[in-house]
Every structure is written in C-alpha cells, then in structure tokens.
Amino acid sequence: MIALNSPLKPDLKKLHQYLEKVNSSGWFTNFGPLHNELTDRLEDYLGVKNLLLVSNGTVALQLAGRALGVDNLITTPFSFVATSSAFQWQKDTISFADIDRQSYNLCPDATSRALTQDPALDTILATHVYGNPCDVKGFESLGKEKNVKVIYDAAHTFGIKVGDQSVLSYGDASTLSFHATKLFHTVEGGAVVFKDKQHFEKAKLLINFGIEPDKGIVETGVNGKLNEYQAAVGLVNLERMDIVLQHRAELFSQYITGLKDVVELPKWHSEANYNGAYMPIKLKNSQQASKLITKLAESNIQSRTYFSPALDSVFTECKNHGTPNSDAVTDGVLCLPLHVEMTAEDVDKVICKIKESGVL
Known part of the structure; x- marks a missing residue:
C-alpha cells in the first residue's frame, strides 16, 4: 500500500542516548536541559527568535491569543478544525472571511472588507494552507492600516521561507504543530514564535500555571509545557x-x-x-x-x-x-x-x- 502519511521515525539508538541523560538527571519536564537545547536549535534552524515550545499545536494557538490579548477574530473557513476550535473553546468571537481562489489562503481583500464592516474585530487569524505562505506582506499592511493583530496558523510551514526570510517571522505570532503527522515532530507538541519579547515572556508564564519564580501565581495560566522525552524525539528528528x-x-x-x-x-x-x-x-x-x-x-x-x-x-x-x-x-x-x-x-x-x- 502507498499510505497517505507515514510519521518520521526517530533513530532509536540516538533517542536512547538522550533518554539516558533524562533518566540520569531526573529532570523530566518544567523547562529542562533538552527542552532548552531544542529551543535553541530550532531557533537557529528556522532563523527565528522568541520561539516557545508547547505541549501541542492547539495550545500554541490558544496561547498566542491569550498572550496578545485577542478577543474578536476574522479567520479562514478553509483550514483544520483547530484553527477555529482553539479560540471557540476560549469563548473568543470568530467571524469568517473568504479565501483567495488560487492560493486557497485567506484573502486580504475579503478580510479588509470584513474589518471595515465590523470595527470590533481586533485580530486576523490566517492559515498558511498546505505550507503555502499567505500574502504576508498584504496582511502586514492590512494589520497596520486597521490597527489589528496578525496571527498565523503555520502548522504546515516547517522550513518554509519567503525570499530569504522565515515565514514564521511574519505577523505578531506564528504557531507550529509538532504532531506525529507533521514533517517535523515531537510525537505531540508545538511552538509559538512571537514578534515581541514581551509576548514571549507572558506566554512562557502562562504555560507554567501563571507562576513566576520568587513571586508565585501572578496570572491565570495552564500547563502547556513540552516535556523532556518529547524534546528528545525532537532533537533526534531535527538531525535529519x-x-x-x-x-x-x-x-x-x-x-x-x-x-x-x-x-x-x-x-x-x-x-x-x-x-x-x-x-x-x-x-x-x-x-x-x-x-x-x-x-x-x-x-x-x-x-x-x-x-x-x-x-x-x-x-x-x-x-x-x-x-x-x-x-x-x-x-x-x-x-x-x-x-x-x-x-x-x-x-x-x-x-x-x-x-x-x-x-x-
């Protein structure tokens, strides 16, 4: 059979070496050394800054919304269900605009009309469908013109560049999925790339229950961290x-x-x-x-x-x-x-x- 998909299988010998380090240290989660190593290596590989590893791609979307203060989004109807359901789950308001007929991505002109019709909209949420980049420059201009935030569901875009620049560097935030079905994976997992360091820092706080070291609970947060075993799989897969x-x-x-x-x-x-x-x-x-x-x-x-x-x-x-x-x-x-x-x-x-x- 020619299967639709076959997940990338990590090299077990190399994976075992990483897992021995985890077991020896006893540090299994909570921003451990493999988590930090994978963060650094992904930022270098993808050519980005302010990359935060999270437990899955849905949490990545939700976290981007919370860190940026999203409340009312205009988004695409042509995407995987999580693009919308992640925000529906958080009781955010969602509206749909049309896609471009040729690229299948959210259309900037249709989005602009929606923003004009509904001044309450505060965020554009666009998907790079199948890894094909949206009109990122068009949305950049639109975001500035309408004074709205821009988030990209970039789950399909690992390794994609527009010119010589990572597609993940566009927008206020871009989210990645590292699910086993993706071309790079950590079995389950994901990441958010933030434009601004302050949003990165807030998001890092939010995925650790809102706990700030030496200060205690300062935000209402969740548990959205990537553990060391997942990071080990990512480090092995990244080599290939x-x-x-x-x-x-x-x-x-x-x-x-x-x-x-x-x-x-x-x-x-x-x-x-x-x-x-x-x-x-x-x-x-x-x-x-x-x-x-x-x-x-x-x-x-x-x-x-x-x-x-x-x-x-x-x-x-x-x-x-x-x-x-x-x-x-x-x-x-x-x-x-x-x-x-x-x-x-x-x-x-x-x-x-x-x-x-x-x-x-």
Whole structure:
C-alpha cells in the first residue's frame, strides 16, 4: 500500500542516548536541559527568535491569543478544525472571511472588507494552507492600516521561507504543530514564535500555571509545557530535517510536474520554497473526488479530503462575511500520499493511476 502519511521515525539508538541523560538527571519536564537545547536549535534552524515550545499545536494557538490579548477574530473557513476550535473553546468571537481562489489562503481583500464592516474585530487569524505562505506582506499592511493583530496558523510551514526570510517571522505570532503527522515532530507538541519579547515572556508564564519564580501565581495560566522525552524525539528528528525536507520537496515537485495539466493545483507563493508537507489537488466537485478516492483505493493508494467540511459550516453560529471561494474549493479538494518513506516510483504510480482512473 502507498499510505497517505507515514510519521518520521526517530533513530532509536540516538533517542536512547538522550533518554539516558533524562533518566540520569531526573529532570523530566518544567523547562529542562533538552527542552532548552531544542529551543535553541530550532531557533537557529528556522532563523527565528522568541520561539516557545508547547505541549501541542492547539495550545500554541490558544496561547498566542491569550498572550496578545485577542478577543474578536476574522479567520479562514478553509483550514483544520483547530484553527477555529482553539479560540471557540476560549469563548473568543470568530467571524469568517473568504479565501483567495488560487492560493486557497485567506484573502486580504475579503478580510479588509470584513474589518471595515465590523470595527470590533481586533485580530486576523490566517492559515498558511498546505505550507503555502499567505500574502504576508498584504496582511502586514492590512494589520497596520486597521490597527489589528496578525496571527498565523503555520502548522504546515516547517522550513518554509519567503525570499530569504522565515515565514514564521511574519505577523505578531506564528504557531507550529509538532504532531506525529507533521514533517517535523515531537510525537505531540508545538511552538509559538512571537514578534515581541514581551509576548514571549507572558506566554512562557502562562504555560507554567501563571507562576513566576520568587513571586508565585501572578496570572491565570495552564500547563502547556513540552516535556523532556518529547524534546528528545525532537532533537533526534531535527538531525535529519535537511534530508527529509529535500526529499519531500522533490516528491512534491514531481507531483506538480506530472499533474499540472491534469487537475487544478493551488497557486504557490512566488517567493516561497517547497517543503512537501501535503500534496493537494482540486477536482470538479466532491462527487468526482469521491470517485477518485475509490479508484485509488482499488490500487492500494490512500487519499483523503482535506479540508472538508469548511469550518463556517461547522461553526454556524459564527458570523460569515461571504465565502463562495471557500465553498468552491472545499467541494472537490483532496490530498495525495506524500511522506518521507515514499519513492519517486511511488509518485509515478500515483500519477499514472490518476490519469488512468477514467474519473477526470
């Protein structure tokens, strides 16, 4: 079978060496030495500052909101459920604006109209869908013009740059997921990259129950820390990331070449690189997508609709500023297999089976 995804498996010999250090020290969590080492190495690898490791990607979103004082967000309906549910859980107010029809990312023009219509909005929450960067410069200008904060759900963007600058350096905060399904992972985990040091410091306080050393409880916080065992997995996996990113990007490029005249593909940011996080394609409608999923399954090839349903159809109580582009993309989008254990021959087989399917 050609699986949809296969998590990166850490080298057990190297992992064991790290875990022996943890056991010897007896320091298992609470900002331990491996946690701090992984923080430093990730900041260096990704080219960012003010990176805070957290227990998962959902906590990363919630923490970014709390540290920045978010209350009323305008966001995308075309994303994984956590992008909205993280803030719904915190009783924040959420509204939806439309996506750009070509990139599938939140549209700055649609967002601008929503901000004009609703002056109570204080934050833009955009997702770099499939690792494809949003119009970060457009949102930067919009944030300044409307005096609102900008948060990016950057769960898919490990290793992505816009020009020579990490995509994580844009916005007031960018959040990452290090779930096992992501191309870099700590089994469970995540991170927030903050633009300002003061927000980083507040967030670090919040994930430790609001406890400040020598002062006691000064905020209402939670437990959102990444433990030493998770950090050990991250340190081992990080050693392979150059090879992993290169391999996945090559497979992604192979897919693009083979399918660009066969199915619709999202338009990639012109200044950004590839990381091969996902391989999305857009068919005419959900019925055609369903037929293709079935045909591929007959050849032992996994695929899945991603993202569906659109979040505005899930959180129906939220205000909707009009989402025709999102509706059109959701109706027929699916993801093909893409992971580090795949080969070029596997990709050729998937492409061939799509062309031979009789569905298109």
